[in-house]
Amino acid sequence: MGERRHAPIIVSVDDERQIRTLHRGPVFDVDIVEWRGRDGTPVEKIVVRHRGAVAVVPELDDGRLVLIRNHRHSLDSWLVEFCAGGVAAGESSADAARRELAEETGYRAGRLDPLGSFFTTPGFSDELMQVFVARDLVAGMPSLEPDERIETLAMDPEELATAIDAGEIRDGKTIAAFRLWEGRRDATSAETST
Amino acid sequence: MGERRHAPIIVSVDDERQIRTLHRGPVFDVDIVEWRGRDGTPVEKIVVRHRGAVAVVPELDDGRLVLIRNHRHSLDSWLVEFCAGGVAAGESSADAARRELAEETGYRAGRLDPLGSFFTTPGFSDELMQVFVARDLVAGMPSLEPDERIETLAMDPEELATAIDAGEIRDGKTIAAFRLWEGRRDATSAETST
Numbered sequence: 001m002g003e004r005r006h007a008p009i010i011v012s013v014d015d016e017r018q019i020r021t022l023h024r025g026p027v028f029d030v031d032i033v034e035w036r037g038r039d040g041t042p043v044e045k046i047v048v049r050h051r052g053a054v055a056v057v058p059e060l061d062d063g064r065l066v067l068i069r070n071h072r073h074s075l076d077s078w079l080v081e082f083c084a085g086g087v088a089a090g091e092s093s094a095d096a097a098r099r100e101l102a103e104e105t106g107y108r109a110g111r112l113d114p115l116g117s118f119f120t121t122p123g124f125s126d127e128l129m130q131v132f133v134a135r136d137l138v139a140g141m142p143s144l145e146p147d148e149r150i151e152t153l154a155m156d157p158e159e160l161a162t163a164i165d166a167g168e169i170r171d172g173k174t175i176a177a178f179r180l181w182e183g184r185r186d187a188t189s190a191e192t193s194t
Numbered sequence: 195m196g197e198r199r200h201a202p203i204i205v206s207v208d209d210e211r212q213i214r215t216l217h218r219g220p221v222f223d224v225d226i227v228e229w230r231g232r233d234g235t236p237v238e239k240i241v242v243r244h245r246g247a248v249a250v251v252p253e254l255d256d257g258r259l260v261l262i263r264n265h266r267h268s269l270d271s272w273l274v275e276f277c278a279g280g281v282a283a284g285e286s287s288a289d290a291a292r293r294e295l296a297e298e299t300g301y302r303a304g305r306l307d308p309l310g311s312f313f314t315t316p317g318f319s320d321e322l323m324q325v326f327v328a329r330d331l332v333a334g335m336p337s338l339e340p341d342e343r344i345e346t347l348a349m350d351p352e353e354l355a356t357a358i359d360a361g362e363i364r365d366g367k368t369i370a371a372f373r374l375w376e377g378r379r380d381a382t383s384a385e386t387s388t
Contacts, residue, residue: 022224023216023226030217035341037340038340040340041340047267048240048268048318070316072317073241074320075313079313116361117361117364118365118369119266119269119364119365120315121315121321123266123268124268125268126268126269145231146233146237164373169312171312172313172315172323172366173315173370175312176366176367176369176370178373179373180359180369183359184359187359
Protein backbone atom coordinates (compact mmCIF):
# COMPACT_ATOMS: atom_id res chain seq x y z
CA MET A 1 0.00 0.00 0.00
CA GLY A 2 1.67 3.15 -1.25
CA GLU A 3 2.47 6.24 0.78
CA ARG A 4 -0.24 8.86 0.45
CA ARG A 5 -0.56 12.41 1.67
CA HIS A 6 -3.68 13.40 3.57
CA ALA A 7 -2.74 17.02 4.22
CA PRO A 8 -5.68 19.35 4.77
CA ILE A 9 -6.89 21.41 1.82
CA ILE A 10 -8.59 24.75 2.39
CA VAL A 11 -11.78 24.53 0.38
CA SER A 12 -13.59 27.63 1.47
CA VAL A 13 -13.03 30.53 3.82
CA ASP A 14 -15.59 33.23 4.58
CA ASP A 15 -16.26 35.61 7.45
CA GLU A 16 -18.26 33.01 9.30
CA ARG A 17 -16.81 29.60 8.61
CA GLN A 18 -13.55 28.01 7.57
CA ILE A 19 -13.86 24.63 5.91
CA ARG A 20 -10.94 22.28 5.36
CA THR A 21 -11.14 18.92 3.66
CA LEU A 22 -9.26 16.16 5.51
CA HIS A 23 -10.09 13.37 3.12
CA ARG A 24 -11.64 12.89 -0.31
CA GLY A 25 -13.11 9.49 -1.13
CA PRO A 26 -15.40 7.90 -3.69
CA VAL A 27 -18.40 7.84 -1.34
CA PHE A 28 -17.73 10.78 0.97
CA ASP A 29 -15.30 13.55 1.93
CA VAL A 30 -14.41 14.48 5.50
CA ASP A 31 -14.39 18.24 6.26
CA ILE A 32 -13.39 20.18 9.36
CA VAL A 33 -15.63 23.23 9.78
CA GLU A 34 -14.59 25.99 12.20
CA TRP A 35 -16.62 28.99 13.28
CA ARG A 36 -17.37 31.09 16.36
CA GLY A 37 -20.32 30.28 18.61
CA ARG A 38 -22.81 32.79 20.06
CA ASP A 39 -20.39 33.81 22.83
CA GLY A 40 -17.35 34.03 20.52
CA THR A 41 -16.01 30.59 21.49
CA PRO A 42 -14.30 28.82 18.60
CA VAL A 43 -16.25 25.76 17.50
CA GLU A 44 -14.79 22.93 15.43
CA LYS A 45 -16.88 20.19 13.88
CA ILE A 46 -16.11 17.26 11.64
CA VAL A 47 -18.62 16.81 8.83
CA VAL A 48 -18.70 13.72 6.65
CA ARG A 49 -19.97 15.05 3.28
CA HIS A 50 -21.78 12.09 1.84
CA ARG A 51 -22.97 11.58 -1.76
CA GLY A 52 -26.11 9.84 -0.48
CA ALA A 53 -27.12 6.30 0.33
CA VAL A 54 -29.98 3.90 -0.28
CA ALA A 55 -31.53 1.04 1.66
CA VAL A 56 -33.90 -1.57 0.27
CA VAL A 57 -36.72 -3.52 1.95
CA PRO A 58 -37.14 -6.49 -0.41
CA GLU A 59 -40.52 -8.30 -0.17
CA LEU A 60 -40.66 -11.89 -1.37
CA ASP A 61 -43.92 -13.11 -2.93
CA ASP A 62 -44.61 -15.17 0.25
CA GLY A 63 -44.47 -11.99 2.39
CA ARG A 64 -41.04 -12.56 3.92
CA LEU A 65 -38.45 -9.78 3.83
CA VAL A 66 -34.91 -10.34 2.57
CA LEU A 67 -32.08 -9.24 4.87
CA ILE A 68 -28.34 -9.74 4.89
CA ARG A 69 -25.79 -10.79 7.47
CA ASN A 70 -23.10 -8.23 6.77
CA HIS A 71 -19.56 -8.23 8.12
CA ARG A 72 -18.81 -4.66 9.19
CA HIS A 73 -15.17 -3.60 9.16
CA SER A 74 -15.99 -0.61 11.37
CA LEU A 75 -17.15 -3.01 14.13
CA ASP A 76 -15.19 -6.14 13.20
CA SER A 77 -18.45 -8.05 13.62
CA TRP A 78 -21.61 -9.12 11.78
CA LEU A 79 -24.89 -7.21 11.65
CA VAL A 80 -28.28 -8.26 10.28
CA GLU A 81 -29.40 -5.44 7.99
CA PHE A 82 -31.44 -4.51 4.99
CA CYS A 83 -29.16 -4.23 1.97
CA ALA A 84 -27.84 -0.72 1.42
CA GLY A 85 -25.02 1.25 -0.07
CA GLY A 86 -23.80 4.53 -1.47
CA VAL A 87 -25.18 6.26 -4.53
CA ALA A 88 -22.49 6.34 -7.24
CA ALA A 89 -21.65 9.48 -9.23
CA GLY A 90 -24.27 10.06 -11.94
CA GLU A 91 -26.56 7.37 -10.56
CA SER A 92 -30.17 7.91 -9.43
CA SER A 93 -31.13 6.66 -5.99
CA ALA A 94 -33.54 4.15 -7.57
CA ASP A 95 -30.75 2.81 -9.81
CA ALA A 96 -28.46 2.57 -6.76
CA ALA A 97 -31.17 0.65 -4.87
CA ARG A 98 -31.61 -1.84 -7.74
CA ARG A 99 -27.83 -2.23 -8.07
CA GLU A 100 -27.17 -2.75 -4.34
CA LEU A 101 -30.05 -5.23 -4.07
CA ALA A 102 -28.70 -7.24 -7.01
CA GLU A 103 -25.05 -7.07 -5.91
CA GLU A 104 -25.64 -7.97 -2.27
CA THR A 105 -28.52 -10.48 -2.53
CA GLY A 106 -28.72 -11.46 -6.21
CA TYR A 107 -32.39 -10.43 -6.40
CA ARG A 108 -33.59 -8.33 -9.34
CA ALA A 109 -36.56 -6.09 -8.50
CA GLY A 110 -39.51 -6.10 -10.91
CA ARG A 111 -40.95 -3.17 -8.99
CA LEU A 112 -39.35 -0.52 -6.78
CA ASP A 113 -41.25 2.13 -4.76
CA PRO A 114 -39.87 4.88 -2.49
CA LEU A 115 -40.72 4.47 1.23
CA GLY A 116 -39.16 7.64 2.61
CA SER A 117 -35.78 8.94 3.68
CA PHE A 118 -33.82 10.04 6.74
CA PHE A 119 -30.46 11.44 7.78
CA THR A 120 -28.42 8.66 9.41
CA THR A 121 -26.20 10.77 11.70
CA PRO A 122 -26.81 14.52 11.35
CA GLY A 123 -24.48 15.11 14.32
CA PHE A 124 -21.45 14.65 12.08
CA SER A 125 -22.65 13.76 8.58
CA ASP A 126 -25.06 14.93 5.91
CA GLU A 127 -25.68 11.35 4.74
CA LEU A 128 -29.26 11.01 3.47
CA MET A 129 -30.57 7.43 3.37
CA GLN A 130 -33.33 6.94 0.80
CA VAL A 131 -35.40 3.83 1.45
CA PHE A 132 -37.19 1.75 -1.19
CA VAL A 133 -39.42 -1.29 -1.10
CA ALA A 134 -38.60 -3.86 -3.80
CA ARG A 135 -41.18 -6.36 -5.07
CA ASP A 136 -41.60 -8.94 -7.87
CA LEU A 137 -38.15 -10.27 -7.00
CA VAL A 138 -36.29 -12.63 -9.30
CA ALA A 139 -33.44 -14.60 -7.68
CA GLY A 140 -29.93 -14.46 -9.16
CA MET A 141 -26.30 -14.58 -8.13
CA PRO A 142 -24.85 -11.88 -5.84
CA SER A 143 -21.74 -10.06 -7.01
CA LEU A 144 -19.80 -8.89 -3.95
CA GLU A 145 -17.01 -6.34 -3.76
CA PRO A 146 -13.58 -7.72 -2.74
CA ASP A 147 -14.02 -6.27 0.76
CA GLU A 148 -17.61 -7.49 1.31
CA ARG A 149 -18.67 -10.57 3.31
CA ILE A 150 -22.43 -10.95 3.04
CA GLU A 151 -24.97 -13.77 3.51
CA THR A 152 -28.65 -13.51 2.57
CA LEU A 153 -31.55 -14.51 4.84
CA ALA A 154 -35.35 -14.04 4.84
CA MET A 155 -37.60 -13.27 7.79
CA ASP A 156 -41.32 -12.90 8.34
CA PRO A 157 -42.19 -9.29 9.24
CA GLU A 158 -43.49 -10.51 12.63
CA GLU A 159 -40.21 -12.35 13.23
CA LEU A 160 -38.25 -9.20 12.37
CA ALA A 161 -40.45 -7.10 14.70
CA THR A 162 -39.78 -9.58 17.51
CA ALA A 163 -36.03 -9.51 16.78
CA ILE A 164 -36.04 -5.69 16.96
CA ASP A 165 -37.93 -5.76 20.27
CA ALA A 166 -35.45 -8.34 21.59
CA GLY A 167 -32.48 -6.11 20.70
CA GLU A 168 -31.19 -8.57 18.10
CA ILE A 169 -31.20 -6.05 15.24
CA ARG A 170 -28.38 -3.61 15.98
CA ASP A 171 -28.41 -1.56 12.76
CA GLY A 172 -30.18 1.80 13.04
CA LYS A 173 -31.16 2.20 9.37
CA THR A 174 -32.70 -1.29 9.40
CA ILE A 175 -34.88 -0.42 12.42
CA ALA A 176 -35.85 2.95 10.89
CA ALA A 177 -36.49 1.48 7.42
CA PHE A 178 -38.66 -1.27 8.94
CA ARG A 179 -40.65 1.41 10.82
CA LEU A 180 -41.29 3.19 7.50
CA TRP A 181 -42.31 -0.14 5.95
CA GLU A 182 -44.70 -0.90 8.87
CA GLY A 183 -46.30 2.54 8.52
CA ARG A 184 -46.88 1.97 4.81
CA ARG A 185 -48.26 -1.56 5.42
CA ASP A 186 -50.67 -0.35 8.12
CA ALA A 187 -51.86 2.53 5.91
CA THR A 188 -52.41 0.12 2.99
CA SER A 189 -54.32 -2.42 5.10
CA ALA A 190 -56.47 0.39 6.57
CA GLU A 191 -57.32 1.52 3.03
CA THR A 192 -58.09 -2.05 1.97
CA SER A 193 -60.40 -2.64 4.95
CA THR A 194 -62.50 0.52 4.41
CA MET B 195 -8.78 30.44 14.51
CA GLY B 196 -5.20 29.25 14.66
CA GLU B 197 -3.32 27.21 12.11
CA ARG B 198 -3.39 23.54 12.98
CA ARG B 199 -1.74 20.52 11.47
CA HIS B 200 -3.88 17.55 10.60
CA ALA B 201 -1.10 15.34 9.27
CA PRO B 202 -1.82 11.61 9.45
CA ILE B 203 -0.41 9.64 12.36
CA ILE B 204 0.35 5.95 11.97
CA VAL B 205 -1.37 4.36 14.94
CA SER B 206 -1.05 0.70 14.17
CA VAL B 207 0.47 -1.44 11.43
CA ASP B 208 0.16 -5.22 11.23
CA ASP B 209 0.31 -7.81 8.47
CA GLU B 210 -3.35 -7.35 7.66
CA ARG B 211 -4.32 -3.76 8.24
CA GLN B 212 -2.72 -0.33 8.36
CA ILE B 213 -4.59 2.23 10.42
CA ARG B 214 -3.86 5.98 10.29
CA THR B 215 -5.63 8.59 12.37
CA LEU B 216 -6.64 11.66 10.36
CA HIS B 217 -8.28 13.54 13.21
CA ARG B 218 -8.59 13.32 16.97
CA GLY B 219 -11.54 15.05 18.61
CA PRO B 220 -13.37 15.10 21.92
CA VAL B 221 -16.24 12.95 20.65
CA PHE B 222 -14.62 10.86 17.92
CA ASP B 223 -11.46 10.19 15.92
CA VAL B 224 -11.34 9.65 12.17
CA ASP B 225 -9.17 6.73 11.01
CA ILE B 226 -8.19 5.51 7.57
CA VAL B 227 -7.95 1.71 7.50
CA GLU B 228 -6.22 -0.01 4.58
CA TRP B 229 -6.05 -3.74 3.85
CA ARG B 230 -6.19 -6.16 0.94
CA GLY B 231 -9.50 -7.72 -0.13
CA ARG B 232 -10.10 -11.37 -1.00
CA ASP B 233 -8.61 -10.96 -4.49
CA GLY B 234 -5.61 -8.90 -3.29
CA THR B 235 -7.18 -5.57 -4.26
CA PRO B 236 -6.20 -2.76 -1.87
CA VAL B 237 -9.19 -1.54 0.13
CA GLU B 238 -9.31 1.80 1.94
CA LYS B 239 -12.06 2.75 4.38
CA ILE B 240 -12.68 5.72 6.60
CA VAL B 241 -13.86 4.79 10.07
CA VAL B 242 -15.22 7.35 12.52
CA ARG B 243 -14.19 5.91 15.93
CA HIS B 244 -16.90 7.19 18.22
CA ARG B 245 -16.93 7.21 22.03
CA GLY B 246 -20.65 6.38 22.04
CA ALA B 247 -23.89 8.33 21.99
CA VAL B 248 -27.23 8.40 23.76
CA ALA B 249 -30.77 9.34 22.75
CA VAL B 250 -33.66 9.97 25.11
CA VAL B 251 -37.42 9.44 24.64
CA PRO B 252 -38.88 11.71 27.37
CA GLU B 253 -42.46 10.89 28.40
CA LEU B 254 -44.50 13.66 30.00
CA ASP B 255 -47.07 12.68 32.64
CA ASP B 256 -49.86 13.43 30.11
CA GLY B 257 -48.40 10.85 27.67
CA ARG B 258 -46.85 13.31 25.22
CA LEU B 259 -43.23 12.86 24.16
CA VAL B 260 -40.70 15.71 24.29
CA LEU B 261 -38.74 16.41 21.11
CA ILE B 262 -36.44 19.19 19.98
CA ARG B 263 -36.13 21.32 16.87
CA ASN B 264 -32.39 21.17 16.39
CA HIS B 265 -30.33 23.30 14.01
CA ARG B 266 -27.87 20.93 12.34
CA HIS B 267 -24.62 22.46 11.11
CA SER B 268 -23.97 19.40 8.93
CA LEU B 269 -27.18 20.15 6.97
CA ASP B 270 -27.52 23.88 7.60
CA SER B 271 -31.15 23.21 8.47
CA TRP B 272 -33.48 22.22 11.31
CA LEU B 273 -34.53 18.68 12.23
CA VAL B 274 -37.14 17.47 14.71
CA GLU B 275 -35.41 14.88 16.89
CA PHE B 276 -35.29 13.22 20.25
CA CYS B 277 -32.57 14.82 22.35
CA ALA B 278 -29.23 13.07 22.03
CA GLY B 279 -25.51 13.56 22.31
CA GLY B 280 -22.13 12.01 22.85
CA VAL B 281 -21.02 10.18 25.98
CA ALA B 282 -18.22 12.15 27.67
CA ALA B 283 -15.01 10.54 28.91
CA GLY B 284 -15.62 8.75 32.22
CA GLU B 285 -19.38 9.17 31.96
CA SER B 286 -21.92 6.30 31.97
CA SER B 287 -24.48 6.22 29.17
CA ALA B 288 -27.28 6.78 31.72
CA ASP B 289 -25.48 9.85 33.10
CA ALA B 290 -24.99 11.14 29.55
CA ALA B 291 -28.70 10.64 28.85
CA ARG B 292 -29.71 12.59 31.98
CA ARG B 293 -27.21 15.36 31.15
CA GLU B 294 -28.24 15.72 27.48
CA LEU B 295 -31.93 15.73 28.43
CA ALA B 296 -31.36 18.46 31.02
CA GLU B 297 -29.03 20.54 28.82
CA GLU B 298 -31.17 20.42 25.68
CA THR B 299 -34.71 20.50 27.12
CA GLY B 300 -34.31 21.56 30.77
CA TYR B 301 -36.16 18.44 31.97
CA ARG B 302 -34.74 16.44 34.88
CA ALA B 303 -35.66 12.73 34.75
CA GLY B 304 -36.98 11.11 37.93
CA ARG B 305 -36.73 7.75 36.24
CA LEU B 306 -34.61 6.50 33.34
CA ASP B 307 -34.85 3.04 31.71
CA PRO B 308 -32.86 1.57 28.82
CA LEU B 309 -34.88 0.91 25.65
CA GLY B 310 -32.19 -0.66 23.47
CA SER B 311 -29.32 0.39 21.24
CA PHE B 312 -28.19 0.45 17.62
CA PHE B 313 -25.27 1.42 15.43
CA THR B 314 -26.14 4.63 13.59
CA THR B 315 -23.95 4.19 10.48
CA PRO B 316 -21.87 1.00 10.55
CA GLY B 317 -20.79 1.69 6.96
CA PHE B 318 -18.27 4.25 8.17
CA SER B 319 -18.58 4.56 11.95
CA ASP B 320 -18.67 2.43 15.09
CA GLU B 321 -21.03 4.90 16.80
CA LEU B 322 -23.36 3.01 19.15
CA MET B 323 -26.54 4.90 20.08
CA GLN B 324 -27.97 3.81 23.44
CA VAL B 325 -31.63 4.77 23.84
CA PHE B 326 -33.38 5.52 27.12
CA VAL B 327 -36.93 6.38 28.09
CA ALA B 328 -37.15 9.17 30.69
CA ARG B 329 -40.16 9.57 33.01
CA ASP B 330 -41.23 11.59 36.08
CA LEU B 331 -39.93 14.71 34.33
CA VAL B 332 -39.41 17.98 36.20
CA ALA B 333 -39.18 21.09 34.02
CA GLY B 334 -36.18 23.41 34.27
CA MET B 335 -34.02 25.71 32.17
CA PRO B 336 -32.00 24.31 29.24
CA SER B 337 -28.28 25.05 29.14
CA LEU B 338 -27.14 25.05 25.52
CA GLU B 339 -23.59 24.87 24.17
CA PRO B 340 -22.39 27.99 22.31
CA ASP B 341 -22.86 26.20 18.98
CA GLU B 342 -26.33 24.78 19.73
CA ARG B 343 -29.70 26.19 18.54
CA ILE B 344 -32.49 24.12 20.01
CA GLU B 345 -36.22 24.56 20.71
CA THR B 346 -38.35 22.13 22.70
CA LEU B 347 -41.73 20.75 21.61
CA ALA B 348 -44.08 17.97 22.73
CA MET B 349 -46.09 15.58 20.57
CA ASP B 350 -48.65 12.85 21.19
CA PRO B 351 -47.21 9.46 20.17
CA GLU B 352 -49.99 9.15 17.52
CA GLU B 353 -49.05 12.58 16.15
CA LEU B 354 -45.38 11.54 15.97
CA ALA B 355 -46.32 8.27 14.23
CA THR B 356 -48.31 10.25 11.67
CA ALA B 357 -45.42 12.68 11.17
CA ILE B 358 -43.04 9.76 10.55
CA ASP B 359 -45.45 8.20 8.03
CA ALA B 360 -45.78 11.60 6.31
CA GLY B 361 -41.98 11.91 5.96
CA GLU B 362 -41.84 14.92 8.29
CA ILE B 363 -39.33 13.32 10.70
CA ARG B 364 -36.03 13.19 8.83
CA ASP B 365 -33.72 12.00 11.62
CA GLY B 366 -32.91 8.29 11.51
CA LYS B 367 -32.18 7.80 15.23
CA THR B 368 -35.51 9.45 16.11
CA ILE B 369 -37.43 7.03 13.85
CA ALA B 370 -35.47 4.03 15.18
CA ALA B 371 -35.77 5.15 18.83
CA PHE B 372 -39.52 5.67 18.40
CA ARG B 373 -39.79 2.15 16.95
CA LEU B 374 -38.06 0.77 20.06
CA TRP B 375 -40.43 2.84 22.24
CA GLU B 376 -43.50 1.52 20.33
CA GLY B 377 -42.30 -2.06 20.75
CA ARG B 378 -41.92 -1.56 24.51
CA ARG B 379 -45.32 0.15 24.77
CA ASP B 380 -47.08 -2.62 22.84
CA ALA B 381 -45.39 -5.31 24.97
CA THR B 382 -46.39 -3.49 28.17
CA SER B 383 -50.02 -3.02 27.08
CA ALA B 384 -50.19 -6.70 26.04
CA GLU B 385 -48.97 -7.67 29.54
CA THR B 386 -51.44 -5.30 31.17
CA SER B 387 -54.39 -6.64 29.18
CA THR B 388 -53.73 -10.32 29.99
